[in-house]
Amino acid sequence: MRIQLSDHFSYGKLIRFTIPSIAMMIFTSIYGVVDGFFVSNFAGKTPFAAVNLIMPFLMIVATVGFMFGTGGTALVAKTFGEGDDKRANKLFSLFTYTAFILGVILAVVSIIFLRPISVFLGAQGELLENCVIYxxxxxxxxxxxxxxxxxxxxxxxxxxxxxGLVVTVCAGITNMLLDAVLVMLLPQEYKLIGAAIATASSQTVGCVIPLFYFFRKNNSTLRLGKTDFDGRAIGKACLNGSSEFMSNVSMSVVSMLYNIQLLNYAGENGVAAYGVMMYVSMIFSGAFIGYSIGTAPVIGYHDGARNCGELKSILKKSLLLIGGFAVLMVILSELSAVPLARLFVGYDTELMEVTVSGFRIFALSFLLMGFAIFGSGFFTALNDGLTSALISFLRTLVFQIAAVLILPLLIGIDGIWMSIVVAEFMAVVLTFLFLKMKQKKYGY
Structure with a gap:
């Protein structure tokens, strides 16, 4: 039976409705992990370090998609809740076309300035050339x-x-198959190029299939078509999605800082070890992000319909579900620290020891991160972009930068791994303060 945004959501219905989004984000992360696996094991440690060094910058320029996706979804879902389907479809078309144009501009500018950016991140010699090529x-x-x-x-x-899950799986399979063919079979000097082609091809597949669907004339819900320029709507979507934009930009900036610190404290081994942790973190945080994406249109719809009772029910159920997921994730990550390290860097004993030691500390952050991710997404869905952005900005930038700069001075390299745990704890406290402060305004 089809679940609609207007339904009452029990625990079971909430899980069933969000599972595809959770699986979609986890699968997206997994095929990124597979990419890292092939590069590390077949291209070598330096190309693997190069991918992890330049990846934060690549994610920064891609966050336009997250911004218009999450921010636009909140506005479109609320418009559906208000009963104006025609305007909702025009807004969807406007956000899609605007995001694509911005993507073209960002791609051209980034390609031109990629080499100096790589140098700024600390790349030199072979590491620099690998960053630029990839x-x-x-x-x-x-x-x-x-x-x-x-x-x-x-x-x-x-x-x-x-x-959406089917499209993500198709894109992921494309990446995995091309990785297996290009990275494994090409000569050594072309393996990194093969990995990059595999990833770029999968991203193209993940875009083209949805375009065919949303341009269909018999599509009954959302459809791409003619639209009118509406600067106010674009601004509102950007404000709504500014938290997700800020979160992804901040995470990437912080990752750059982590890499710089790790180059100082542990050299390429530290950067490679951090890369393994980021791959695993992407999977676990992807589950929380997927849940937030899955619930956002429901929250936005009931906010537009002024159904405060359902908003309160969804919030309560979500916090309990996230708490349960978080405990399971920490247990799983602690048990899998050694196997995961062996999978990626088992060819280097010293690197494996650094990875396992750091991962056992780093994994404690999974107990906390889900609450701040959902809290930020919750306010985005309510079209309260300012509160959402503040949570994301402090969580992913201010708290983490302060921690990663101060803690290593006190306890060395372990302070770098502990930084994320301290930052997530502070973000959770902030999130619950905002939820309490905004309770009367939104009636949840």
Whole structure:
């Protein structure tokens, strides 16, 4: 039976409706992990370090897709809740076209300035050349990747989360198959190029399939078509999505800082070890992000319909579900620290020891991060972009930068791994303070 945004959501219905979005984000992370696995094991430690060094910058320029996806979804879902389906579809088309144009501009500018950016991040010699080669190929597909990220949110608004999952699986399989062929079979000097082509191809697939769906004339929910320029709506979507934009930009900036600190404290081994942790963190945080994406249109719809009782029910159930997920994630990550390290860097004993030691500390953050991620997404869905952005800004930038600069001075390299735990704790406290402060305004 089809679940609609207007339904009452029990625990079971909430889980069933969000599972495709959760699986979509986890699968997106997994095929990124597979990419890292092939690069590390077949291209070598230096190309693997190069990918992890330049990846934060590549994610910064791609966050336009998250911004218009989450921010636009909140506005479109609320418009549906108000009963104006025609305007909702015009807004969807406007956000899609605007995001693509911005993607083209960002890709061109980034390709031109990629080398000095890589130097700024600390790359030299072979590491620098690998950063430039990998980054420029990925940037060629940036406009398509931005739309892929945007469509991941809008499939849920279209009440087709399962279709969003299918598209993500298709993109992921494309990446995995091309990785297996290009990275394993090409000569050593072309393996990194093969990995970049595999990733860029998968991002293109993740964009093209949704375009065919949303341009269909018989599509009954959301459809791409003619639209009118509405600067106010674009600004509102950007404000709504500013938290997700800020979160992704901040995470990438912080990752750059982590890499710089790790180069100082542990050299390439530290950067490679951090790369392994980021791959695992992407999977676990992806589950929380997927849940937030899955619930956002529901929250936005009931906010537009002024159904405060349902908002309160969804918030309570979500916090309990996230708490249960978090405990399981920490247990799983602690048990899998050694196998995961062996999978990625088992060829280097010293690197494996650094990875396992750091991961056992780093994994404690999974107990906390889900609450701040959902809290930020909750306020985005309520079209309260300012509160959402403040949570994300403090969580992913201020708290983490302060921690990663101060803690290593006190306890060395372990302070770098502990930084994320301290930052997430402070973010959770802040999130619950905002939830309490905003309770009367939104009636949840």
């Amino acid at each position: 980054g420029r190929i990925i940037l060629c597909a940036l406009p398509f990747y931005i739309l892929q990220l945007l469509f991941q949110s809008f499939f849920v608004t279209a009440e087709k989360p399962q279709l």
